[in-house]
Amino acid sequence: MNSVHIPNELNELLKENHVQVQLSVPQLVEKILSRNEGTLTSAGAIRVSTGKYTGRSPQDKFIVSEESTKDKIAWSANQPISEEKFNNLYNKVVDYLKQKNEIYVFKGFAGADKKSQLPIQVINEYAWHNLFVHQLFIRPNEDELLAHDPGFTVISAPNFKADPAVDGTNSETFIIISFERRTVLIGGTEYAGEMKKSIFSVMNYLLPENNILSMHCSANVGQEGDVALFFGLSGTGKTTLSADPNRRLIGDDEHGWSSNGVFNIEGGCYAKCINLSREKEPQIFDAIRFGTVLENVTLNQESRIADYDDGTLTENTRAAYPIDAIDNIVLPSIAGHPNTIIFLTADAFGVLPPIAKLTKEQAMYHFLSGYTSKLAGTERGITSPQATFSTCFGAPFLPLPATRYAEMLGEKILEHNANVFLVNTGWTGGEYGVGNRMKLMFTRAMVQAALEGELNEVETVKDEIFGLNIPLHIAGVPDEVLQPNKTWSDAAAYEQKAKELAEKFRENFKKFTNVSADIEEKGGPIA
Missing domain, CATH: 3.40.449.10 (Phosphoenolpyruvate Carboxykinase, domain 1)
Structure with missing residues (x-):
C-alpha cells in the first residue's frame, strides 16, 4: 500500500x-x-457510561x-x-x-x-x-x-x-x-x-x-510568577493539588518545557471525581456545568443529581471540561520556568514520608523510578491499589527511551535551579487496608509550604531506610504525621514493610544500565 x-x-x-x-x-x-x-444532569453536564x-x-x-x-x-x-x-x-x-x-x-x-x-x-x-x-x-x-x-x-x-x-x-x-x-x-x-x-x-x-521536554504533570503559577509542576500517575493528586484558589492553573495533566518555559498541551481538564465535594475541591466541583462530560458517575434517576461517592461502576469516575471552566487560570496556558517541582506518589505500603526535599541525585532517582500505586479503575482490571514503577511518572505514554526524558529534566532542573520534593498522597499509619489515606488538608499544607519556600532551610531528620530528608515541623500538620515510622502502631511491622519497598526500588533500578552510578548510590534507599 x-x-x-x-x-x-x-x-x-x-x-x-x-x-x-x-x-x-x-x-x-x-x-x-x-x-x-x-x-442531562441537574448541573447541566452530560453523563455517559463507557461500558x-x-x-x-x-x-x-x-x-x-x-x-x-x-x-x-x-x-x-x-x-x-x-x-x-x-x-x-x-x-x-x-x-x-x-x-x-x-x-x-x-x-x-x-x-x-x-x-x-x-x-x-x-x-x-x-x-x-x-x-x-x-x-x-x-x-x-x-x-x-x-x-x-x-x-x-x-x-x-x-x-x-x-x-x-x-x-x-x-x-x-x-x-x-x-x-x-x-x-x-x-x-x-x-x-x-x-x-x-x-x-x-x-x-x-x-x-x-524539537528539544522540548514533554511531561506528565500539572502546573500552576503563583502571584509572584513562580511556577510549580506536579508529576504523578492518574489518581495521585495532580488535578486536585494544582487547582489552588491562590494560584492560577496552567494545566492539569500534560505539559511541555521549552527554552521559553512551560506550556499546557491541552485545552481542558480530565478530573477524577470519586468522592468529589464542593467543600474539598470547589474549583473542580463548580467546573461541572453545561458542556461537561461526566463518565460513569451514578445519578439519582429522578433528580438527576450526581452521586460522586458512588463507585459502583468504577472508582475511575471522570469529569471532562474546558480549562476556562476554572476561574483562576492562565490564558494562553503558558508560563515561565518552574521554581518548584513536586513528585506525587500514592504509596500503598504506607512507609514513604508525606513530604521530603530531594537532592539532585534523589530527584533523578525518583523520577526514573516513578514509584506509585496504580489506583482502582484507572486501568482495566485494577480493583485495588497495586505498587508499580512507572518511569518518569508516565511510562505508558512514552514512545522514546525513558532516559531521554530523565536526562532532559535533569538538565533543566540544574539550569533553572528548581527545588524538587517527593510528596506521598497515599497511605499513612499502615499499608493499604490497615492505614488511612493521607488527609488532603495535610497534603495541601505541606505543598503550600514547599511552594512558598518555607522548606528550603528547615530542620530535617534523615529517614533511616530511604535516606530522605524529612522536615520536622510544618504549620498545619501534626509533627508525628511527617515521620511515617511514628504513625505505625507496630514499629517492627513498619520496618519490615519499609525494607520490602526499598528492595523493590533497588530491584527496579537494575534496568537502568546506562545511568550515572552517583544517581543510584546517592539517590536511592540506604538500608
Whole structure:
C-alpha cells in the first residue's frame, strides 16, 4: 500500500454527507440526547457510561513498526504492530464509518505554545466522544479553523471490534499509533481517555525531537510568577493539588518545557471525581456545568443529581471540561520556568514520608523510578491499589527511551535551579487496608509550604531506610504525621514493610544500565 492511500481513503470518508464538522457544544449536546448516548444532569453536564472499559487498556496499545521511526522507539516498553496489519485494520474502520448515519469531526490543537503546536483532527463515531475532545483539546478561533491543516488524525470507532487472529491485536480493542501515517486508530473501547492519552503519546515523541521536554504533570503559577509542576500517575493528586484558589492553573495533566518555559498541551481538564465535594475541591466541583462530560458517575434517576461517592461502576469516575471552566487560570496556558517541582506518589505500603526535599541525585532517582500505586479503575482490571514503577511518572505514554526524558529534566532542573520534593498522597499509619489515606488538608499544607519556600532551610531528620530528608515541623500538620515510622502502631511491622519497598526500588533500578552510578548510590534507599 503506497503512502497516499490512507489519506485518500480518509478524504473520501470526510466528503460523505453524514459527516458533522466542528459542531458547537449545544449542537453536540442535542445530538447526544437525541441519540440516547447520554443523560442531562441537574448541573447541566452530560453523563455517559463507557461500558465494560472504564479505564485505559494498555495491553491493547500499539505503535506501528515503520522504517523512519522503528530505531527510535523504546520497544521494551511499547508493543509493535506491522504496517500491513495497521493498513488493513485502518481500511476496515474507514469502511465501517462510511456506513454510519452520522460521524463527527473536531479540528483543534495540542500545545499552547504556537511554535510547537500540533494541529489535530479527531473523527468520532459517538457525538459524546466529539464533545469530549472539544472540551479537552485546544479549540481554534475562526481564522485558525480556516487555516487548519491536521498534523495528526485520531479515528475512534468504539463499536468496531477487531479480530485478534486476523488483525494482529491482543483483543477486540486496539489503540494504534502510526507516526508515518500521522494517525491514531482506536476501536473496541468507549473509554474516552484513550483519545486524550494517545495524543499525549504522540507529543511525547514529537516534542523531544524539537528539544522540548514533554511531561506528565500539572502546573500552576503563583502571584509572584513562580511556577510549580506536579508529576504523578492518574489518581495521585495532580488535578486536585494544582487547582489552588491562590494560584492560577496552567494545566492539569500534560505539559511541555521549552527554552521559553512551560506550556499546557491541552485545552481542558480530565478530573477524577470519586468522592468529589464542593467543600474539598470547589474549583473542580463548580467546573461541572453545561458542556461537561461526566463518565460513569451514578445519578439519582429522578433528580438527576450526581452521586460522586458512588463507585459502583468504577472508582475511575471522570469529569471532562474546558480549562476556562476554572476561574483562576492562565490564558494562553503558558508560563515561565518552574521554581518548584513536586513528585506525587500514592504509596500503598504506607512507609514513604508525606513530604521530603530531594537532592539532585534523589530527584533523578525518583523520577526514573516513578514509584506509585496504580489506583482502582484507572486501568482495566485494577480493583485495588497495586505498587508499580512507572518511569518518569508516565511510562505508558512514552514512545522514546525513558532516559531521554530523565536526562532532559535533569538538565533543566540544574539550569533553572528548581527545588524538587517527593510528596506521598497515599497511605499513612499502615499499608493499604490497615492505614488511612493521607488527609488532603495535610497534603495541601505541606505543598503550600514547599511552594512558598518555607522548606528550603528547615530542620530535617534523615529517614533511616530511604535516606530522605524529612522536615520536622510544618504549620498545619501534626509533627508525628511527617515521620511515617511514628504513625505505625507496630514499629517492627513498619520496618519490615519499609525494607520490602526499598528492595523493590533497588530491584527496579537494575534496568537502568546506562545511568550515572552517583544517581543510584546517592539517590536511592540506604538500608
